[in-house]
Amino acid sequence: MTQQTSTPNPDLSPSAPRRRTVVATAAGAAGAALLPLAGASAARAADAPAFLHGVASGDPLPDGVLLWTRVTPEPGAGPGSGRGGPVAVEWEVAADREFTRLVQRGTARAEAASDHTVKADVRGLDPATAYWFRFTADGVRSPAGRTRTAPDGAAPDGNLRFGVVSCSNYEAGYFAAYRHLAAHPDLQAVLHLGDYIYEYGHSEYPTGDDVVRDVRPGHEIVSLADYRIRHGHYKTDPDLKAMHAAHPLIAIWDDHEFANDAWRGGAENHDPETEGAWKDRVAAAKQAYFEWQPVRTSTEGTTYRRLRFGDLADLHLLDLRSFRDAQAPVGDGGAIDDPDRTITGRRQLDWLKSGLAGSRARWKLVGNSVMISQVAFGSLPARFLGPLAELLGVPREGLAINTDQWDGYTDDRRELLTHLRDNRVTDTVFLTGDIHMNWANDVPVRAADYPWKAPVATEFVITSVTSDNLDDLLNVAPDTVSGLAEAAVRAANRHVRWVDMDSHGYGVLDLTAERAQMDYYVLSDKTDKNATAAHRRSYRTASGSQRVERARRPVR
Missing domain, CATH: 2.60.40.380 (Purple acid phosphatase-like, N-terminal)
Known part of the structure; x- marks a missing residue:
């Protein structure tokens, strides 16, 4: 043995x-x-x-x-x-x-x-x-349980199918999305893009009457025992157990496996005065994660790695918490554009660039826990944006909404996307979670140059399993206030082809040599343990195009 x-x-x-x-x-x-x-x-x-x-x-x-x-x-x-x-x-x-x-x-x-x-x-x-x-x-x-090995050449049926999920807050609802994924008979694996667990204590997020069910332990998790109990409590959920028994999991972590807005030296939701040293909390969280997840352990204590699925796809999985610098304040262009600040760390970024350029697979998939597409208000034509940024001290790519995303680390993003363009790396698809919304985006090197300059990649963002979206936070009916926000985002960001701020659910990514298509499925009600799932929309990118387009029906 x-x-x-x-x-x-x-x-x-x-x-x-x-x-x-x-x-x-x-x-x-x-x-x-x-x-x-x-x-x-x-x-x-x-x-x-x-x-x-x-x-x-x-x-x-x-x-x-x-x-x-x-x-x-x-x-x-x-x-x-x-x-x-x-x-x-x-x-x-x-x-x-x-x-x-x-x-x-x-x-x-x-x-x-x-x-x-x-x-x-x-x-x-x-x-x-x-x-x-x-x-x-x-x-x-x-x-x-049932599992499946990866192909080592051509996919047997000419395609690969992956379930895609993120952001499963136990107290915010039931895990019906996992139950529906378990019922899909033909998935190669389920890709979990982070926030598999949440660190908050009872009624901290969500709060009050919005709590659907109680999590254990009831306090915020900090110690190794705490993280173990939380992982164990999640894995008593029948829908989550059904998904794990039906399909292999491919997982990366985001911040809530540690604490909200985590970075290499701390987190928004960590107080060293009352909760001890950040390094001790991170060590406890990582140990429990590797104990409780079917993920191979690295001596580096990270989840970045590469999986290959024959000739059809390479899957590059990122760790965007262990090596990043602290998030910059919104509007602080000097920090946001600082080339010495990083979201990936030098070694991981070089590894990713090398893997994408050296891939011989048709599709270069990137499991990416936070959105890489620029989402900014105040976007201006390229000829104005640079000079104004220098004069006013604002970010060169516009005023970012969320500096926890790649928007807060523009130099790493520019280096990666320029690398795709200059090395003619095609068919790169970023698969993203984190922000509790569905998106389908073209990814240009500079959003201000779009659509006059071609995009270099595409991005499919999957909404949350249960974690609150815009309408949940505002306590309004779906498709009301969010419709105004969706229109505003698309008007200011031409490369955003679709955004849905209302839904909870999951995605199914279907790959063939000709196209990559994401079918978006949404739940009827996350607070109903028997919630149904329905197809909401589908978007695809044709091989060689680096653009997304609407698909009128799901693959299956």
Whole structure:
């Protein structure tokens, strides 16, 4: 049995020929010796181990996938409790739902040091293939999950489909979007673009009567135990468990996995006087994240990495919190345009530029937690904007609405987008969450030059699963006040082809060699646990065009 060791390599696709290897680990406990696996028995006592948080898989490769579960070793040994001894866990991977055709099996150990979470990095599987998996501990069997490996050449059906979600605030509503994604039978994976959990305490966001259900723990999470409890509470949600059991997850973090508006040295929602050192809070949040998510751990403690899906797509996943400088005040052009300020960090930006330029895939997807498209009021023609910015000290690209986005770090954005233009990198699609709205954007190097100069990429932004949007915050009916704001944004930003500030839901991205299409689905009511989902709109970009256009119907 080979134990996993952490690696800083952000490219997760194996470059060597596929080997029939099996790697298993208890999260955060690499190097620990495995316990002998107890024999299975049909009847167990009430204090036997339990699988209360479901099963999950993630980070699919052509020859493997990461499996995850959490074992509750005894009553009272909940997440963050530190209770319970080590438990031997067996995992199985089969080619059929009945597990009559086992293809891989192995053992791992759940222990308190990793909050009794288990990860098994299984290799030696066939590409572009669906598998079933499950775990057993002391004779108790987990629910079964379904996963899928990535293609290593052409996609079998000529297309790839990904669910896309972000911003799931437990107290703001029910996770019906996850339930509807679980029902899609043909997804390669679900891409979660950040804010999988929120750090706030009960009734902090949302507040008062807007709270739909209570989160645990009831206070703002700061310590390692707090973050573990919050992750564990989320994974008791039946809709979230259904999604994890149905599809592999590909996840990056944004700020609320730590604290609101996080940057490398602090956060808007962190007070070192009462909540301790920021570095300690970040370390706790990252440890719990890697324990509780089916994401491969890097020694750099980051989520930026690359996954390849045959000839059709490379997926570049970013970490836009660990390396960024503090957000600049709105209107502070000197800070916003400062070339010494960064959102990515030098190493990550170079890695991204190199990966995009060197990609041989048709589509270069970028999992991007905050919007890269400029959204500004006061946009002026290019010949006026530069001189006025110098005279008045405002940002060169107009007055940014949200400096937590790439709008607050214009030099990094200019460098990246100029790199796409100068190196003739085509078919780059940014996939974004964060702002609780749906958008479809062309991405020019400079918005003031659009449409006279061609865009260099496109961007699809997905709304929140539950987190409040504009109408929620104003307590008004959908499609009322927001319609005025949508019109104002589009009038000032010609590259914004569509924006929807009302909806909650998810997206389904469908890729072929000819086009990338995002189908936007919205929920009937996020406060209704039985909410329905309906198609709202679809936008696509044709290969080679670097522009979005309306599609009249969803792909399926």
